[in-house]
Amino acid sequence: MAAQGRGGLRSSTFNTAPEGGNDFQRRGPGHARTGSRNYEGNWRTQGQSQDQPTNVGQTQGFQPGHRSRGSVNQSMSAIGGFQYNPGQAPVLPLAGQMMMPQMYNQQLNPMQISQLQALQAAQMNSQQFQGLQGSQHAGQLGGPQQQQQRKTLFTPYLPQATLPALLGDGQLVSGILRVNKKNRSDAYVTTLDGLLDADIFICGSKDRNRALEGDLVAVELLDVDEVWGQKREKEEKKKRKDITDTRSGSINQGSQAAGQADENNPPEGAIRRRGSLRQRPTQKKNDDVEVEGQSLLLVEEEEINDEQKPLYAGHVVAVIERVAGQMFSGTLGLLRPSSQATKEKQEAERAAREGGNSRSNDSRQQDKPKIVWFKPTDKRVPLIAIPTEQAPRDFVEKHQDYADRIFVACIKRWPITSLHPFGTLVEQLGRMGDLKVETDALLRDNNFGSDEFSDAVLRSVGLQDWSLAQEDEAAIASRRDYRDEKVFTIDFNGSAELGNAVHVTSRPDGKIDIGIHVPDVTHFVKPNSLVDREAKKRGTAVHLINRFCPLLPPKLSGEVCSLVPGEERLTVSVVFTVNPVNGAVAEGDSWVGKSIIKSGGKVSLADIDKALTDASTYDNTTVPVNTIQILQAVAQKFREARLGAGSEPIAPLRLLQQLDDENQLVQHNIFDSTEALELVEELMHKANSYVAQRLAEGLPDKALLRRQAAPNPRRLQTFVERMTALGYDIDASGSGALQNSLFKVEDADLRKGMETVLLKSMQRAKYFIAGKTPKVVWPHYTLNLPLYTHFTNPTRRYADIIVHRQLEAVLSEGKIEFSDDMENLVKTVELCNTKKDSAQNAQEQSIHIESCRTMDKKRQEVNGDLIAEGIVLCVYESAFDVLIPEWGFEKRVHCDQLPLKKAEFRKEKRVLELYWEKGVPSSAYVPEDERPKAAASMRMSNALAAARQAEEAERVKKEREEAARKQTVTGTISTDDVDALFDDDEDDTSDVTEAMAGASLAERPTQSVPGSPARSTSNAGTLHRTRSDSKVPIAEAVETRLTNKEKYLKLFTLREEGGDYIQDVTEMTRVPIILKTDLTKSPPCLTIRSLNPYAL
Template sequence: MADSQHNPKNRRQQANQMHNHSDDPTAMPPLPVQQPQQQPRNQSNNGHRKSASMNQPQSQDRNRRKNLGPRFQDESNESDSYGTLNPNFQFGARRRQTNNSISYGNHTPSQSLGGPAQIPQLGITPEQLLLQQQIEQLQHQQRALIQNQSQFIQQYDQQTLNSRMNPNANNPHIPNIPNIPNIPNNHRRIQSQQAPNMRMSGGNLTQYSPHSPNLYNPQGSPQMKNIPPKGHGRRHSVNVSKVTKDLNDFSFPPSNTVNKMPPQSAQSGHGRRISTGQAIQQPIPNNNQSGVPDLAQAQSQLASLAQFRVGVGAGGHNRAQSFAFPNSFQNMVAAASLSAALGGNQMGKFDNGINYALQQQQAFNLQIQQPSNHGGPQRKSLFAPYLPQASLPPLLTAGKLVVGMLRVNKRNRSDAYISTEVLDADVYICGSKDRNRALEGDIVAVELLNVDEVWGTKKEKEDKKRRKEENAQYDALRAINPSIETKQQAKNRDDVQVEGQGLFLIADEEVNDDQKPKYAGHVVAIVERMPGQLFSGTLGILRPSSAATKEKQDAERREREGGIPEAQEKPAQRPKIVWFKPTDKRVPLIAIPTEQAPKDFLSNSEHYQNQLFVSCIKRWPITSLHPFGTLVEKLGPIGDVQVETSALLKDSNATSSEDFPDSALRCLPALPWHIPQEEYGKRRDMRNERTFTIDPDTAKDLDDAVSVKVNSDDTYDITVSIADVSYFIKPNSPLDKDARKRATSVYLVQKALPMLPSILSSDLCSLLPDRERLAFSVTFTMDKDAKVLKTWFGRTIIKSCAQLSYGNAQNIIEGRQLDVVEGRKSDKYTSEEIGGDIKILYKLSQKMRQRRFDEGALKIQTMKLAFQLDEHGTPIDCMAYQSREANNLIEEFMLITNITVASEIAASLPEQSLLRRHEDPIPKRLDAFQERAKELGFDIDVSSSKALQSSFLAVEDEEARKMLQVLAVKGMCRAKYFCSGAIDISSYRHYALNVPLYTHFTSPIRRYADVVVHRQLQTVLEYGEEAEKNFQMDRETVAKTAQQCNVKKEASKQAQESSQHLYLCLLISDLTKRYGPVVRQATVIGVLDRAFDVLVNDMGIEKRVHVDQIPVNEHKYSEQHKTLDLYWKKGVDVISWLVENSSDGHLQCIQEAAQKHAPAHMTSRSTQDEQALFDESDSDESDEDNDYDNDNDMVNKKNNDMDTVQHNKSKLAYQPKYENVRVENGKYIQTIKDSMTVDIIVTADFSASPPILKCYCGNPFA
């Protein structure tokens, strides 16, 4: 394609769908759309913007690129399949006017976002401008006064500290400080959280407040006052002048607080690592005059914190050599955002003459003092205090700290990791002391430590625990009480439970016994708490560890004394707290006031053992090992479907309510609603176009439609119309705030929790057939090769003629007739006409898809479960969801629309565009996958997304390809929303789609990000080159919105998977009761020394089979061959053996079901049957066995009525065949190796919450 003539607005038309893109149109990959040789500039009668051709010669193209800033010069010089980047397209700076600018038509600013009730416009009168200038002068004078006052206060505080730390020294002269009021000695109440505006932005370094009323600020600078407190909203007393224990509380979000500290011990343990920052190009100006410390002061506080950590036993590590951060840009953004927040209105407020920032400085200074001047007993500090928020910007700027999101290892909560874009690998956090009360999902500031020392300390602690278990005294205790578990046994049990609470295996973290991390650190401050966290769990009187200890002591006493009558035991005192044990093992135990427990809890605690409650954390003092919380509600019994559904929504932090606040509902239009007459004049009328929707059969929120128009020159006008949701949701309205808080719809198995009220999602915004609807459309003019010649964007009015399902469209593609359900098609067009349009779309989509993969797009098809429910909502079947050609058709046009819109908004809003990116896989993980594939016998090229896709396509065996894709997913990163001005341009790229720019535009009914993008595109169409000044969200606000969408997107995904897990457990439990143990074939995808991983394709699950959970005499692992030899116990059934060696109640039920339905399942075999195990015959199916227990005719009748895939498989008399089995010297051996097929018994245990899905390997010699 020539560089001199192409359409700059349609340059990057390639796409692909990543494994975790359930939010994308049809969850698949994308493809490129090549540009025409030339396209004319034209303009519609409605005045909406069209892309224009570029007729400048190539030399002019190069000259224009010289005007780009150095930050984007390299990107501009790159060429791709669409030629060089548009010279008018600039990142990070406002786009300049050019002679080749594009016409915007005759729209006026009044034709803005939304309908009749327009938002305030940005035009200002001279009088307003003069008033603004006067306000700015007053603000300048105020800042000067604050600066002078802050200097006096700081000087006074320093002298006071010196006198306290050295009382024998002569007190220096204390200057006369005018206008400083006396500080009262009583408590002054403040929010127990960081200031609402003390939040950072940029990438994943910010947390978004869904309640902020000022996200749309016409003046471009967010107003932060009147923002409700985030987190758990706790208030507690803070005595600024006296040292009290309340000031050390961990809060949500945190406020740095003060407590009397115990004397510091001699220096030992770990010292801090030397700063790893690099020279900063331009220091961030300190515009805040409210007590924010400079770098020297902040470094002094950091040093004091290190000394304090040594004193409380938290340790510290010696500094390592300095080095340059691989990417310091994110630190700069975080520091700038925090600095801006510190200078906001909230931080400027004074209470009794003390500024909030100064108050934090005072609090921290008092925390690290020696407590010798204060009398009274002191509790030992277990954690270090947090650095003041005001100290973070200079330390981030200087590279002394990094900021990132914390995640806790699900298998071992002592290990945590910080994901940060500043470094090229995660930061390892070792133990609770270094994690310093941070929780999963928190944005934290971290100081790097010496990795070797951290790793040495970790190994030393593990060795100490191991030696303790191996000593003779511990063995003696186990002889007295065999129920005492070793650490390894307890860990194995916990691993089985954690692994069983999801559909897929937990990805093993990079840190293990053999490989130390690249970076290590400790948390010094919480930048942002995950807002509104709730946890499901159970209540107990004793802490679990205390209960275990008491049980052990009682057992020893009974053994020694022959038992003590209960009457002789002393009555226990009424406890002040009860213990909440969260379902999520990453969350610590929470202390709950006894008064909040049920009234009869202490006297009847056994009744509540199987009841689920909901709690939240309120505070976490540095003197407490566990946080304190509040009991929110009682959910109900464990195992109940409704209770478990409520619990999973709470634990995932997803939207849990189908109800909307009255304030949001009042924003909805009155019914019946009709399109206002003025909209017909503003929009392009497309009601006579043959437009139709293609969605899942049960879909109600129809937010995208397509149409085809064949032109006389053999080109096609393909129009993608998206529901114009932004018309109904006015910026910053209560409805908008609620939608922003929810951020996405949540799709569970049995129901959906919509982002918008049903009047919008299922009616006014849904593109129903034969209804006039407002839409936002993109029209692509394509040639017969699916190359885009020109593009048009604009608001329209459409009228769908048919509501088609994917099945309807698939019938047309496969040459069958279109059979539409009555009421879903207009009589205006025939089925043949609609069918003809589908064939044209399919033909074009195939070419687009092929070109997209040729250009390097990647598609990883992950397993997704689809369920069939009966009339009572009970699952009766499940199967792996299969994507077909009809899905791919819609996907291609949605992807090209998203890519085109991304290019359009990024060109005009370089600092404010809401985009979506997918980072390249972590090289270390990708190399590990390549090595793993090589062990399986596959040569996989991971050098690029294109190479990886080609390698997958080269694998002919479909099951092997699925297995490889499951393994590849573990090395991939999550796709994320971001603000274009908050991260470096080099991070914009979408790896899986292999495109430089991507966003979400096509699903505004279920994704708030799409609503924002609609507003951005409309601003670009209305204001053109002035769009950046007129868009009503600044960079920080867009970044916060992006992070909120990321958090809720991940929460929605987690809730969806948890719901699928719950319903799969329900199905397995029902199948077990009806037919006995559920046995399915599985593929081995990984072999370990004491376990092996399997993939059960029939149910879309990935599980780990542990050797200690099956009847084997011994096992031998070969590191060289990656095999595991199992030496089975002959004649021992797996379930029977488990029942004998476990107190697990649900296994007893499975055994009873197995005995009841023995003819249909694996049972003990005679010696004559043993040779059948080695039969190589292909015929392994048996006739259906109807010889069931006839005691319950209703069950049998229901069995016969259950004509589903899973029921039919369970009905069959299953005769398994085993691979790699042999008998040697009287030993019965099975060799487990990769890619082999094994028979797996799948069970569901509803005695825990969430239910535990377990897999056991069947015994070939039973």
């Protein structure tokens, strides 16, 4: 049993036993692979030959990307089912009294032996899962004998004890796994410290082998061509299946309701191509709505295709560590919304048609299920099986009442015989739509627990009546005293946590001293204290638009370590002596050390903006206006020197800046910035950069630094080519040159659009340890600095606390030792990276929720469509991406949601031609597969399936209620995918898609959309509902159309040819966009449609 990892969910804590060993004679674990070559080379030495025979006792590695798809998994299963007799090859005795043959005189390598041992151990312990897990699969296996031989769906993990040797000699590589949000069958592993020059592609859920987003995994490299061939085969099969499912028009393909389509016309929902316009399957639509609609910016993984295959491919053989404290918000459902639920519905329908009795349904109705199903909000996470006793007491009887409740769950184990993990229900947060509940949910999804500190932590702080007089006199005397300087505190957001102060002093030689002061947190937070451990666990404070989650208890962050005006405080200061003419700081003219300050006043960012834009409105009496103006002039010189800027004004590039640090002042629009914010951040960059230099010199091995990798070369090149084709001069020779190219774009909205496209090629900055990382990757790309760290915010970032401790050791010149060992330091850095990214994600999600609520209010005020101008960022065959500068959102317009005859994509000129239906407003258009007829067919099947589970009288009553309900709904009920694990795999237990799950929206509590018609029909902005024009009086509608025509017609590029009404959509042009919000989802959804210029 391995030790606890980051999240306490070590791979070896998962039970991975199949029910019976004989199953491996029939089918190997994981992929059904053919015979393995079992090459034993080393991936670090790609030139070695693989064809030489391997002698007994030799153990070599293998080469990256060249192991056959028939890898160790099939070899293991073949050996497990091998029938030994005296005429066969010799047998090797292994631990645990196992016997393993030497097949074909080939020596097994250590990894194969370890994997076989894990598999045999799993088999011997399989009986302990006969309870909870066995009950869930009994219905799929068909009998007691089959239940004992349950299929092994995943490969057992290699023992943790074997991993160091396998990683050390190159047989495995390790890295952090991430799952593609848009296509969760694809995943990628980024190797630690840039060991490989590209990510490892993981194809499918079986190769991902139960690993989750953010896990540190061990990966065996596979042959890229074979993996890619398998991916193409799966995608082709899925396309064929999507066509079959969609054309059925009904959940039951054999039902007569589905078979009544006119043979001369394509069935409703059939996938058709109209020019380049492709109709997405309903399932894909629903995925896109939630993935794209519930985030500020679109997330796109590296494009992979036949021309641009991944450089590496592999499969996960072990989870080394899981994300600490991993929790998921979501909804709770009674049935697994595929497989078993579908079978029950189909049995009920068949019984209804045949007029027979369904005893199996009756018995199932009486049996209380042993598990219920938790559907995470994050679509990258699979369904989680929860013991029924953990659900609310009345959940089984009244599960529909909980359809709009948000719960929190965590994963406890994931057997190799189960498609889904087993977990624990942690808490019930409350109803969807409640702002506090939604905020709690996003915090849990990003692995942040309660805002409150435990009583033990609060008591351990002490410092009830702290004052400077209580400190040791000798320690005070060793600090620089700035109490007589004109120090003032900067107030970012009006909170009690005041973490930065500045002073400006003119020198007789004409130079200026600029001091930057931050609280001396490490003086009060000692290593491994209770407060320190709590701060390390939190990693960072979280700034949300309506909430703040602190890093430190309020006694520290809001009092003792808050630079309150009029109070003496212990600080760490960086002081620069600056030439005001050119902003130069001569060597030797900088100082850093411990200090004491007494702030004489406080200035807000709004005050600074007044001083810089209109001094006559500046009314802060504690800080002279000329002091702020001096700081602005110096900061401008710092920025010009850092970016190599010329005479052009330096525009804020907030998206790029947020790749390093989230905003302390949270705005509704992520592009919003002020001169004050840019000024203060530039001063902090200067201090952080100087401290990084001191750490790199004084602690060359252990220095905690921060870097940002250069952009993805291919994506950056694509960006340059596209912008150049549009007439913009883009110099991508370096970070400064690239940013200066954007500064020259005068139109602020177009510049934001370019910044958004450029962001797709960039990565977030990361903390790293100097001695563990090659110097060539130390620079921070966006900031254009060779060395950088985080020093200036120890009250909100735990990494800054570590930096302060390291700086203290460096400044002591050997008197104080930085005692953290390298292994613990590396783990701390990885935790800080994870928490930093999580805080950024949480902040963006908070802005998204608040913006959707604001949009919905504004839509109600205008009593019609909410329309905004968008900048076209990228065009595709059947869609185009837009940025909405007014709101700071990036969304995708899907052409199959528009009233189009067809679309044509001219790739060479990057123009998307839209052939519009004249007179059909986009907001009122309902796609064919979402029209009432298809919905009626689905509801009829659902009603039949539910009716057979009750008495005849109840059945008739339900049919009448269903018929009445149909008359009130004009659009189709959107389905949602729930088989969040094996959607792309061929396992027969997961072949049924969510579109065929056989449960209506009201019967499916695991849906993120509540099932009550009363709630759903009140939301006129939902993409999958028909908006009725009768809600607006005709006279008002005419006036609105005229107004829209006057406003927006000039934005279109239109033409008429042969009776067709055509709009040309090109990149970096403006188009009017209809915004639709759906607050019934959790989190809320924002979807968009392009305005039809021929319906204005």
